[in-house]
Amino acid sequence: MPGAATLLRDVFGFDAFRPGQEEIIHTVSAGCNTLAIxxxxxxxxxxFQLPALMRDGVTVVISPLIALMRDQVRALRAAGVEAGALTSGNTEEETAEVWRALDEGRLKLLYVAPERLAAGASLGMLRRIGVSLIAVDEAHCVSQWGHDFRPDYLRIGELRRALNVPLAAFTATADTETQAEIIEKLFDGQQPQVFLHGFDRPNIHLAFAAKDQPRRQIMEFAAVRKGQSGIVYCGTRAKTESLAQALGNAGHSACAYHGGMEAEARRNVEHRFNSEDGLIVVATVAFGMGVDKPDIRWVAHADLPKSIESYYQEIGRAGRDGASAETLTLFGPDDIRLRRAQIDEGLAPPERRMADHGRLNALLGLAEAMTCRRATLLRYFGEQASPCGNCDLCDTPPETFDATQAVRKALSAILRTGERFGAGHLIDILTGNATDKLRARGHDSLPTFGVGRDIDRRGWQGIFRQIMGRDLIRPDPERHGALVMTEAARPILRGEEDITLRRDTVASAPRPAVRALVSDEDAPLLSALKARRRALAEAAGVPAYIVFNDRTLIEMAETRPATLDQMARIGGVGATKLERYGAAFLEVINGAAEPVHPARRKLAGRAAGDLYDQLVQVQAELVHGPDGIDRPLSCSASLLAKVASQRPHTAQDMTRLLGEKYAERFGPAFLDVLRAAS
Known part of the structure; x- marks a missing residue:
């Protein structure tokens, strides 16, 4: 059976593994229980796809969403791998084809939804088809307190015991607590081989901005990225619809997506997003886990995400092809109040609520960071990093100031008013704005009245937002969101600690420049390659990235391969895709070319291809014999391909392969070519 590196090159079209992949692949293919984060x-x-090809039998992949399964099956088939899915979304013909492939022993990967495990007949079916490995995608769905919890994931451990086969679980976001849940529920507490590989996505530009006319901020961010696929996450269903309409009115191709839509309407959006270049989906978090589109160029949050894990997962949908991608996350005091209230008013036990506040604090710390955002984000996941040079704070370091006295004044105002008022009323006190409400309560006679006149209202809004983000003050849900002081603030109030804040008020952060995918010189060719990709995808009825993703087209535009051999060296161009699409894309790059015999095309990118070319040249010199006077004789292209691939070492081996007549004329010269190449 071919090794991992050979399959990586020939099937998937890549010359090298990404960091961490090779070790995980060897562990999974060896049949070890594995948890990979x-x-x-x-x-x-x-x-899990590559080990499935290295092992006998069928690998069952348990995946949470039908759209995700269908995309992966289409991508595998496009690469020449026998894969299928048994889902409620199948047509009768699709299901029949899957069963036919299973009965004939052709299928290598079978995707099933976790809900199917509840069906009584499923276990018997899985036993009958010869399952040799279970792979669990999005394994964090087993966590009961996670926002992606799927109850049927709890059946997977039982399935593993019943089939007595190894299990490999994969997820992108699992803190220590969730890892322990996965091990307990999927592996019965028996420690699997655990791989924790870096969380860094260096191709993604990170940026946050305080809300200041947030619709305008999102519209401006999208305007300079027009024509690029993007996602805008919103906190409410109503906002997805109004913002999608505003983007459409501004000339973008945009649509809304949320859990209140009919299933057919959601499927239509998913299909459009996968198949159309440049579509913007404005969505709640209902649009997420099933998104596997590799060439999403940007993700924006119109509202603060729920936690730092949610943020990481949602921005991680951008730039999966490795090309540059950008993000923007907007946040404000109302977001913080809402997220705190959702935690405090939830049904989780107290220890879970405390942990959720900690996760929110980590996200707010990232939002209010004063040095490299990537380093701050990676520290949360237990990694150390140097300044990245690819975030808004590395682009433009913020101006800071000693805010100790200002924060003490704010805390004093909170305490002197009995922790019963919000930021607006407190800012009126600090700036000496004697409103009717303020005078009616006698707050114009407080010692703190007017002590903050040296800072304008917008400056105080920035201070309150930042100290709320640092969890020095919190909105109290029992007092209608009134601000209360936390224990963390007391050392500052007592003069035992100082505090530094950003002097950014609520002004928008500078917009990161759009990063061009290719140089101006290569941009027209990239556009032409995308047009050819779109035409081929539409003809095949598949998403464009199933043909080739953006990164592969970028490499084509930059390197401009002139032959199939050169095309085969492009990342993402495996043997099946080279056979199917290579000539079409070479035509875009170089114009019409001489047709290549199918036997030679199959050798493209391999050493046997060069040998084939040399054998053709030698044969041409001997068509009429060594003296040029004999009857013409030549081997077929398929026969030459056999010589190039099998490389016979002796005259006897060459005669067996060619036959006596051809061996007599070409054998010695062919052997010379093969020996010179050894």
């Missing part, structure tokens, strides 16, 4: 876009799927 890898960054979104880090190549998790390959870590």
């Amino acid at each position: 890898m960054p979104t876009g880090g190549g998790k799927s390959l870590c």
Whole structure:
């Protein structure tokens, strides 16, 4: 059976593994129970797809969403791998074809939804088809307190015991607590081989901005990225619809997506997003886990995500092809109040609520960071990093100031008013704005009245937002969101600690420049390659990235391969795709070319291809014999391909392969070519 590196090149079209992949693939293919935590876009799927090809029998892949399964099956088939899915979304013909492939022993990967495990007949079916490995995608769905919890994932451990086969579990976001849940519920507490590979996605530009006319901020961000596929996440269903309409009115191709839509309407959006270049989906978090489109160029959050894990997972949907991608996350005091209230008013036990506040604090710390965002993000996941040079804070370091006295004044105002008022009322006190409400409560006679006149209202809004983000003050749900001081603030109030804040008020952060995918010189060719890709995808009825993803087209535009051999060296161009699409894309790059015999085309990118060319040249010199006077004689292209692939070492081997007549004329010269290449 071919090794991992050979399959990687011939089937998937890559010359090298991504960091961490090779070790995981060898462990899974060896039949070890495995838990792999890898960054979104880090190549998790390959870590079970490639071992499936290295092992006998069928690998069952348990995946949470039908759309995700269908995309992976289409991509595998496009690469020449026998794969199928048994889902409620199948047509009768699709299901019949899967069963036919299973009965004939052709199928290598079978995708099933976790809900199918509840069916009584499923276990018997899986026993009958010869399952040799279970792969679990999005394994964090087993966590009861996670936002992606799927109850049927709890059946997977029982399935593993019943089939008595190894299990490989994969996820992008699993903190220590979730890892322990996965091990307990999928592996019965028996420690699997655990791989924790870097969370860094260096191709993604990170940026946050305080809300200041947030619709305008999103519209401006999208405007300079027009024509690029993107996602805008919103906190409410109503906002997805209004913002999608605004983007459409501005000339973008945009649509809304949320859990309140009919299933057919959601499927239509999913199909459009996968098949159309440049579509923007404005969505709630209902649009997420099934998104496997590799060439999403940007993700924006119109509202603050729920936690730092949610943020990481959602921005991780951008740039999965490895090309540059950008993000923008907007946040404000109302977001913080809402997220705190959702935690406090939830049904989780107290220890879970405390942990959720900690996750939100980590995200707010990232939002209010004053040095490299990537280093701050990676520290949360237990990694150390130097300044990245690819975030808004590395682009433009913020101006900071000693805010100790200002924060003490704010805390004093909170305490002197009994922790019963919000930021607006407190800012009126600090700036000496004697409103009717303020005078009616006698707050114009407080010692803190007017002590903050040296800072304008917008400056105070920035201070309150930042100290709320640092969890020095919290909205109290029992007092209608009034701000209360936390224990963390007391050392500052007592003069035992100082605090530094950003002097950014609520002004928008500078917009990161759009990163061009290719140089101006290569841009027209990239556009032409995308047009050819779109035409081929539409003809085949598959998403464009199933043909080739953006990164593969970028490499074609930059290197401009002139032959099939050169095309075969492009990342993402495996043997099946080279056979199917290579000539079409070479035509775009170089114009019409001489047709290549199918036997030679199959050798493209391999050493046998060069040998074939040399054998053709030698044969041409001997067509009429060594003296040029004999009857013409030549081997067929398929016979030459056999010589190039099998490389016979002796005259006897060459005669057996060619036959006596051809061996007599060409054998010695062919052997000379083969020996010179050894």
